[in-house]
Amino acid sequence: MRRPDQGGDRPTSDDRRTTGFRQDFDARARAARSDFEAQIRQRRAEFGVRNEALTARTGRNLPAAIAIALAFAVVMLASLLVFKPVFMLVAAFLLGVGVYELASAMRFAGRDVPRIPSVAVAVGTVPAAFLGGQDWALSTLLGGIVLISVWRLVEVAVARTKPSVQNVVRDLTNGLFVQAYVTLLGACVVLLSAQDRGERWVIAFILVVVAVDTGAYATGINLGKHPMAPRISPKKTWEGFGGSVAASIVVGILVTWLMLGLPWWTGIVLGVLISGSATLGDLTESMIKRDLGIKDISSFLPGHGGLLDRIDSILPSAAIAYLMYLVIVR
Known part of the structure; x- marks a missing residue:
């Protein structure tokens, strides 16, 4: 056996040099990583400042606008070029959401446009336009406008607090506008695609x-x-x-x-x-x-x-x- 004073477990000069090299390498790696992270943070901050300035000038978030446009483009191209009837689903989604958004915004402003029948008419007009053409599309839309108007009149009839006649007329005309602006114009896309x-x-x-x-x-x-x-x-x-x-x-x-x-x-x-x-x-x-x-x-x-x-x-x-x-x- 080796005696303790023989230094059998003591680090050699090579071991010390290896340990020093590792420590130096680790320190440099940490410094490089910190510098890289700092640069990333700086780039993000600069991008954020430029994007905010651009948004203030144009009124839109340009990167988000581009990303959304590309996503819509991919979905629409795939539905139109691969199997055209699938485009009905895309159009129904777009028109349904668009009508719901506009009707909700009007209700937020105090104009009671029924959302359920409004969305149903928008969605139902899509297959009518694609499969039946102009006549079916117009018939569905006109019938839907009657349904929306009757729906609102029933709501007024059963309400405890009756709105004024002027407000009821405003609600009916706003419901008509939602269908004319979103559903009718959107149906033209469907008619064209068919x-x-x-x-x-x-x-x-x-x-x-x-x-x-x-x-x-x-x-x-x-x-x-x-x-x-x-x-x-x-x-x-x-x-x-x-x-x-x-x-x-x-x-x-x-x-x-x-x-x-x-x-x-x-x-x-x-x-x-x-x-x-x-x-x-x-x-x-x-x-x-x-x-x-x-x-x-x-x-x-x-x-x-x-x-x-x-x-x-x-x-x-x-x-x-x-x-x-x-x-x-x-």
Whole structure:
């Protein structure tokens, strides 16, 4: 056996050098990790500041808007191109949620629009439009408006506290407006998709709507100086509108030529009409929110407003695209 003073268990110089190397390596690794985490925090803070400034200038959370737009694009493209009848489910979801949001916002403002029959009419109009065409869609919508009106009158009849006649008339007209604004215009998308090569038309006009939004955003944020409708939407400018028209014409020519097989000049017509309808849809939504005294239609998309806020430009543009299809193709 080794005696204790022989140093059998004492660390050698090599062991000490190895231990020192490990400690030095660990210290450097911890320092590098701390520096990396600090850089990540700094980048996040800078991104947050830039995003807040951008949101203040444009009135929207751009990263969230892009993410939501991409998600919708994937779902809509898949339903239209893989098996078109599935698009009925997508449309029913969008219109049902949109009607629920608008009816709820009106009720929040003291306008009693029945939500259950309103949503049922919106959802029921989708298969009627896709499978039965214009006649079925209009019949379902008109019958639904009668149902919503009767529903509200029954609510008034059984209520303990009777609202004034003026308020009842206001409720009925607001219920009619919800169906005309969301369901009727949304049904145009469904009617268009059900046509021969209609899925291409739906994709084409939505691409033009995206071009309108992108052109207005890029031009407005960089060149915008003259407000377009300051009382309705203070951030909209005439420069942004000009950019939206230019972008919509370029994309309109491309989609009509490459996707629809139509003469290039029809793309100019499509671009000009869609730029006007999309802008009108956006302003209409702003007027509704201002009239109701709210910032967003709902909080369905956390931190980003409601679903109706995202499709406000598509709804009136769908009617324009459907009418163009009927004039050009039929």
